Amino acid sequence: MTDGTGPGSRARGAIGRFASWLDDRIGLSAIMPVLRKKEVPVHRHSFWYYIGGMALFLFLLQIATGILLLFYYRPSAEGAYESIQFLMAEVEFGWLIRSIHSWGANLMIFMAFVHMFSVMLLKAYRAPREITWITGVGLLFVSMGLGFTGYLLPWNELSFFATRVGTEIPGVVPVVGPFIRDVLRGGEDVSGATLTRFYALHVSVLPALAFMLVALHVLLVQRHGMSVPPSIEAEGGPRRSMKFFPQFLLRDLVGWLAALAMLAAAAAFFPAHLGEKADPFAPAPAGIQPEWYFMFMFQTLRYLPAEIMGIEGELVGVGAFGVVGIVLLFVPFLDKPKGPDAKPGKLWTWLTFGALAYILLFSYLGYTFDPNA
Amino acid sequence: MKDGDSSTKPVTRKRFVDWLLGTSAGGFLAAVFYPVARYIVPPEVPEASVNSVTLAFAADDVPSNFGRIFKFGTRPGILVRTPGGELRAFSARCTHLDCTVQYREDLSHIWCACHNGHFDLNGRNIAGPPPEPLQVFDVNERGGQIVVSVRS
Amino acid sequence: MRVARHLWLATLLWLLPLVPTAAQTLPSSDACRDCHLALEEESLVAPARAYERDVHAETGFGCLACHGSGGTNQLNPAAGFLAAPERREIPGMCGRCHSDAVFMRQFDPGLRVDQVQEYWTSRHGELLQDSNDPDVATCIDCHPAHEIRPADDPASTVHPSNILSTCGRCHANPARMAAREIGTSQVAEYTGSVHGQLLLEEGDLSAPVCNDCHGNHGAAPPGLASVRNVCGQCHSVMADYFDDSAHGQIFEEADLPGCALCHEHHAIESVDDAALLARSEDVCLTCHEPPDTLGLEFRRIAAVLDTLNRAAEASRAILEEAENVGMEVSQALFELEDVGNAQTRAHSAIHTFQVAPVREQVAAGMEITVRAAERGREALDEHRFRRLGLGASASIILLLIIGLLMKIRELERAEDTS
Known part of the structure; x- marks a missing residue:
């Protein structure tokens, strides 16, 4: 085949003409110079740059599979479980879509955690990236909210009772607690009303919120570029970098494909379970567990004594986690070098490791906890 | 790459990489969109509902003074045409020990063979050990099709 | 003190008939109760206390409805008062x-x-x-x-x-x-x-x-002849089978107590197919001598029942295996429950003491188990197919990754040479 004469090149010519026609009207080509100009620093911590992109890919995957699930899901206490049973048993590849959604959610939150801890340890939240950090923490919270609301939707025994326990927790807050609990539940107890509420949150409110935060987050990342960790900056030496497009993006793509293959394997070997249909009048089954990313908090509340200095123990725990959440949002403002030429403090690095150790330890304790002992 | 290599080698290699990328990307898209397309196509089995079921047999298949067992969600139901010609449906699970009840043409009512329990054509337990009446379902006839639903 | 009170009461009771006005008004139910509740002897207090819960009291009957006769209001036995009837x-x-x-x-x-x-x-x-x-x-x-x-x-x-x-x-x-x-x-x-x-x-x-x-x-x-009727109140299907069986007639002629001969009177045990053969042999051999070929029929019945039990268990095992690997087979499991009905009917048919009717019921059950096993195998096949599909798509993804990695190297090389 010689260049420029085959039918393929004629087609390419037609595509090119269409592309330039389109570009005249939309002006997308303005993006290309930006993409070409964008560079990603290369150093020994560059690996962590991929994690955020991975979380983004998983978020898009969740949206795609979530939309597909909406084709068959029915949000009512009478029909939810049956519709999922139907989806798993009769709809072709229904098991695949649901399992990828279920495993993908876990992987996405895992990646969000990894991303956050890497950003904390590499101090990528330093000025001028404070807003990027805040949107990122917001995204983590929204993701956890998505996980919590999505867990109930199959309306099976385990999710029902986990939700009952989970929505009970804000109830300990004085004065407004019971009100918040009732608003969350859409009534005094978890019921069909809770299901429709969680459904609304899970498929419209939280995704819309997440979408806005993601857009802002990604926009800010593009504006500021990737942050170079202070340790690398301190070493000085020649800076190496790679083009974002296509080198970095292609590498991203490799990671995304690997993640997709992993999710497919998880779906084939460990399909998402459905269990027994929720029966509000049945006694709670043994071994009620929240999703793994809530486990460390759940376990902490289990260990708290009934009363701490005259205040209800659970309230102290909930309050403490609330404070930690707020502190997390404002980390960039709290971790400020004291003087103009002071070295970045080690305090927050130690705090991060401490938090990581705490989460790992309490999650481990949570999964080995024997309620009868 | 050394300058001594033939100049055509990078070209063939590039072509191979492009071919590999194009083919596998096409395969990948197929692997993604095939399940999605199959997923969207509605399955042949109609969606099961706990509240109502369309019976697999027509109204004409149920003569007068006759009963037939049907599947209602996860439990058996019994459809009866009374000697008067009316269609009625009940849960076919005997309230005594969960045996499946049957229609007795000779008695014109419902009977459980396990312990001689009798139910009248309103589902009421009239004789034998059953402690409670049978659950009554609503029956609707639409163009020869019978739709049985839970009485709300 | 106590003796004195009794003496006083006794005197009063004896005097009562002598006092016409008192005799007509005193022993209303309330009066009986009030006095009895005030007594110290528990055996005299208890009846008055208990009677408040009695259905007759609720209907409006007083003490004298039983303790008097003909509406007498007198505590005099001669006038019909019954203290404690024989x-x-x-x-x-x-x-x-x-x-x-x-x-x-x-x-x-x-x-x-x-x-x-x-x-x-x-x-x-x-x-x-x-x-x-x-x-x-x-x-x-x-x-x-x-x-x-x-x-x-x-x-x-x-x-x-x-x-x-x-x-x-x-x-x-x-x-x-x-x-x-x-x-x-x-x-x-x-x-x-x-x-x-x-x-x-x-x-x-x-x-x-x-x-x-x-x-x-x-x-x-129940009389020897009526045992079958008594049990047949509920177990009517079995009773009918039994009547038509050879035993039905022989037992009746020999004045043998129908059902109870095999099932005992009070210690009636639930049916356990595993013990059926051993138990029945004990029972059968009380009449049938060992060379008697009739006993063989029961052996055949037990074998036929066993086939169904095994088939049901096997089907359940297949479905459970499919369930354990994450396949959705709840519908098939539900349909398998219908075997229970076939088993009940087969157990009823045992009372014909012939293998053919039992086999007929078992055959109906076998159909259910075969269908269930098929559904289970289909689910397992589907599960294998999923792994195959996974293998195929994973290889495609792997090829794509290799292609991408090669492309990346190629781009880097182009950059280095430029």
């Missing part, structure tokens, strides 16, 4: 009202009026009549005098849940039964029986208890 007199005393259809109609038109008549036909009645046996039960032993409750009241001694202890009060008491031939094992045997477990452990009030087989007022052991 055991022999009790049926007649209750029957004064309960055998009077016209009288009873005013209160409970549905209530039968033949209890006393039935009672005299019962073993209790016979013994009372013939030998004036002081230990034999009369009305008040099952319906405690002064605290009679209707049978549908859970607090009643004759409520299904209490019958066993009511009858057992005498029949499980060795001292009471010492002089009689019938022993005291019935209550214990019944407790362990399939009916006893249903009633006592699962609270199934429809399970038969003593009176459902022996009758209540006419309580007596």
